[in-house]
Amino acid sequence: MKRLVYLLPLLVLLVMGGYFVVGLGMDPRELPNMLEGKPVPDFDLKPIKGRDRGFRHDDLLGQVSIVNVFGSWCVACRVEHPFLVKIKQQGLVPVYGIDWREKDADAGPAWLRRFGDPYTLVGDDPQSKAAIAFGVTGAPESFLVDKQGVVRYKHVGPVDQEVWDNTLWPLIQELRK
Amino acid sequence: MTRLLLALLLACAVVLPAAAVEPDEMLHDPALEQRARDLSANLRCLVCQNQSIDDSNAELARDLRVLVRERISAGDSDDQVMDYVVSRYGDFVLLNPPFKLQTLALWGGPVVFLLLGILGLVQFYRRRAATAGAAQAPLSDDERKRLDRLMRDDAP
Numbered sequence: 001m002k003r004l005v006y007l008l009p010l011l012v013l014l015v016m017g018g019y020f021v022v023g024l025g026m027d028p029r030e031l032p033n034m035l036e037g038k039p040v041p042d043f044d045l046k047p048i049k050g051r052d053r054g055f056r057h058d059d060l061l062g063q064v065s066i067v068n069v070f071g072s073w074c075v076a077c078r079v080e081h082p083f084l085v086k087i088k089q090q091g092l093v094p095v096y097g098i099d100w101r102e103k104d105a106d107a108g109p110a111w112l113r114r115f116g117d118p119y120t121l122v123g124d125d126p127q128s129k130a131a132i133a134f135g136v137t138g139a140p141e142s143f144l145v146d147k148q149g150v151v152r153y154k155h156v157g158p159v160d161q162e163v164w165d166n167t168l169w170p171l172i173q174e175l176r177k
Numbered sequence: 178m179t180r181l182l183l184a185l186l187l188a189c190a191v192v193l194p195a196a197a198v199e200p201d202e203m204l205h206d207p208a209l210e211q212r213a214r215d216l217s218a219n220l221r222c223l224v225c226q227n228q229s230i231d232d233s234n235a236e237l238a239r240d241l242r243v244l245v246r247e248r249i250s251a252g253d254s255d256d257q258v259m260d261y262v263v264s265r266y267g268d269f270v271l272l273n274p275p276f277k278l279q280t281l282a283l284w285g286g287p288v289v290f291l292l293l294g295i296l297g298l299v300q301f302y303r304r305r306a307a308t309a310g311a312a313q314a315p316l317s318d319d320e321r322k323r324l325d326r327l328m329r330d331d332a333p
Contacts, residue, residue, distance in 0.1 A: 031269055101237075128237060128241075135265035
């Protein structure tokens with residue numbers, strides 16, 4: 001019994017080690033989705049330069065949709081972009097864009113002209129108004145919104161075929177029922 | 178001599194930590210600005226996660242600073258401002274996490290370890306006192322006689 005006391009430090013070390021193995025493997029950038037199950041925050045974004053229609057929260061009512069936060073400065077968004085264009089071409093789900101933190105008002109529209117425009121509507125968010133309301137920490141981030149305008153899922157990072165097949169598309173079909 | 182004095186003076190100069198707040202962000206009312214500074218110091222920058230938004234010059238940190246100031250100007254209380262940011266980003270955004278069930282291990286851990294340490298220490302000293310007591314076993318008859326003899330010899 002007394003010997004067991006000497007094993008105690010080892011035991012403590014093992015427990016802590018277990019926590020470290022799990023904890024160090026987690027991505028500190030991946031924050032909990034605070035909006036899950038809550039209505040999309042109120043926002044009213046101006047159109048990007050050269051367009052006359054902006055993007056506001058009630059545009060999302062009545063349909064399942066994706067809100068995608070992007071920026072022409074964001075490398076991962078460029079990686080993601082062709083996939084969003086494909087979603088648009090196949091007419092799978094409407095994607096709405098928040099053009100986040102463009103330093104130059106021409107940059108966003110030029111980017112969409114060059115790589116294609118997968119968005120139903122695009123709002124300009126140079127001061128992170130909508131981005132902060134959505135709890136965005138980096139681009140790209142995508143939010144799945146149901147017919148009632150309630151946020152159902154958040155994906156951090158580029159949406160690709162794997163994320164689409166395994167997560168987004170099944171969820172979309174579920175929400176459409 | 179003047180050089181030496183100057184050098185000494187420089188060495189004593191207080192170096193203030195550089196904050197990232199830019200003049201154009203600041204509020205005109207110094208009291209409100211101070212409130213914004215205090216709140217910002219406790220909000221985590223989500224881009225460079227170990228800095229507060231008051232320290233960080235990341236763009237998102239700037240936008241959050243501006244938002245804090247906007248809400249303060251609009252008449253929000255400190256708690257309302259913090260609640261808003263937490264409702265968007267979660268407790269992670271607070272550099273001083275609140276005490277609740279999920280953070281029990283965080284806040285309670287050090288206390289538990291301190292108590293364990295004190296307990297160990299108490300145990301250690303008790304055991305030592307016990308062994309020390311055992312060494313002072315009562316004298317045997319022979320020893321007592323010898324002691325008595327010695328005491329008598331020493332008597333004046």
